[in-house]
Amino acid sequence: MTIQIRKLDSSQPDFKAQLSAVLAFEASEDDAIDRVAAQILAEVKARGDAAVIEYTNRFDKLSAADVASLEIGKPELQAALESLTPERRNALQTAADRVRAYHARQKAETGGDGFTYTEADGTVLGQKVTPLDRVGIYVPGGKAAYPSSVLMNAIPAKVAGVQEVIMVVPTPGGVKNELVLAAAAIAGVDRVFTIGGAQAVGALAYGTATIPQVDKIVGPGNAYVAAAKRRVFGIVGIDMIAGPSEILVVCDGTTDPDWIAMDLFSQAEHDELAQSILVCPDATYIEKVEASINRQLDAMPRKDVIRTSLVNRGAMVKVRDMDEACEIANLIAAEHLEISTENPQKWADKIRHAGAMFLGRFSSESLGDYCAGPNHVLPTSRTARFSSPLGVYDFQKRSSIIHVSEAGARTLGKVAAELAYGEGLQAHAGSAEYRLK
Structure with missing residues (x-):
């Protein structure tokens, strides 16, 4: 079935209004969800482990006796790692090594060691940088299993010097994902609890008899997790409230249209609310990409999700030239920005707002998701105008020195x-x- 993706043209008088309509996304804070999250948090704060085990058994259909029984020890994490095929284990290790190397460089280059200087009269001023003591990372479970999220959240915390990283991951029906546990072993996670939802956020934020209170909670989750993170902010730090995934491809028409179609799929397959946008000055090329989308779509296992995402939230934007394409890219401030052009650095120099930039036709966004090295936890919903990727700096705090x-x-x-x-x-x-x- 042929799909029709919304077409925009920057020469149209109402172009900006049309673009705004495409970008509009209310992180609709459902009142019912917020009320449930608030109730769960209040129960966890008041009753600790008893509330955590009650909600975990109810939502994940478990029959655990206590929270302590839901902790996974390091031997089990190591066993999960050793159970992987050599190819899968090598891929996970390579990704972890690259993520660790990038964040180690990031720490050195962003003032991770602090500074002092002495004025003429002997006064010493400066800044001391110290890591957080304990961090909680939330890893989605159930339908989704993301070992890459374990690496991206835990490794920068460890590089920053965080003493203890506690991971929570729901296991509906008691089913554990071996790749997620293996990633925890490689990333150096200290403790793992198989709990999820708002109750896991509450346990990390308030602490219980079994789960110690953390200083910051990072990692993606469902609407209840997001609502809980909003409510505990201030008691603990949080990374961000992430919206649906986004990709913006700025293309000059020189890249194989099949490549660009698949790049758009790579975000659209996340969920129906994900957003994939192509901006290009070549109308004929846009038609080629659309033809490729329709030719390749039926072969995608998640074709129904991709179709809904592209039809409801996708767009193909015809612009005057590449300069205007960059102006629009800055307006969109996308989570992932691919600059698939000749001489991509020329256009990258004009970009002010993007979570991550992928330069050149060989830099597919999927490489950034898994193994390029930079963090894949990125600002969404235009928050790249004022926010940055998750990094070592998110696991450090700074104290001024005045002597x-x-x-x-x-x-x-x-x-x-x-x-x-x-x-x-x-x-x-x-x-x-x-x-x-």
């Missing part, structure tokens, strides 16, 4: 006192002035 010399106190004290009097804060002024005597 004022006696000479510095005499100079700075006068400035501080003057400003304090201006604000009507006499004790502030007095505190500074005592050091002037």
Whole structure:
């Protein structure tokens, strides 16, 4: 069955309104979902392990006696790793090594070791960088199993120096995914509990007799997990509230249309709300990509999901030229941006807003999902305008260092006192002035 993907043309008078309609996505915070999440969190906060085991048994159809019985020990993680075929194990190890190497470089290049400097009067100023003590990572279970999410969330935490990484993963019906457990072994996860949902978020945020409280919770989950993360923010840190996955392909018409069609599929197959957009100045090329989509779609195992995603949220945008394509890319601020062109760096220099940029026709977005090295936890729903990929810096905090010399106190004290009097804060002024005597 031929599908019709929405076509936009930047020369149309109402183009911006049409584009806004395509991009519109309300992370519709369903009131019913939020109420359920709030109730579960309140129960976990009040009753700890008892509430966690009650909800876990109910939602995952288990009959566990206590939370301690849901912890997976390191021997079982290692056994899962050893059970993999050599090819699968080597792939997982290679991906982990690349993710670790990238984040180690990131730590060195982004001031991960802090700094100090000494002024002429001997005053020392600076910044001390320290890792978080304990982090919780949420890994989806059930229909989806994402070992890549284990690597992307746990490895940067370990590179940052986090002492303890606690992983939670639901196992509906008691079914464990060996690849997820193997990824936990490779990533160096310290403890794993087979719990999920809002109750897992609550256990990590508040702590229970069995599960220690963490400082930050990262990782994707369903609507109940997202609602719970929103509610516990402030008690603990969170990474972000992620929306549906997105890809924007900016193409000059020189890449094989079959490649671009498959790149659009790669996001559309995530779920019906995922978004895939092509922006190109060549109308004939856009037609070729559409023909390829219709030719290849029926061979896709998740063709129904892809079809719904492309029809409801996909778009093909004809623009004047590549400069305008970059302007539109900055407006969209996509999670994944492929610049599939000749001389891609020329156009990348014009991009200000994107979660991750994939430059050149050989840089498929799927490589970033699994093994290129940079993190695949990225800002969605235009939040790339002000947010960044998950990184080592998300697992560190910074403390200012202020070591004022006696000479510095005499100079700075006068400035501080003057400003304090201006604000009507006499004790502030007095505190500074005592050091002037």
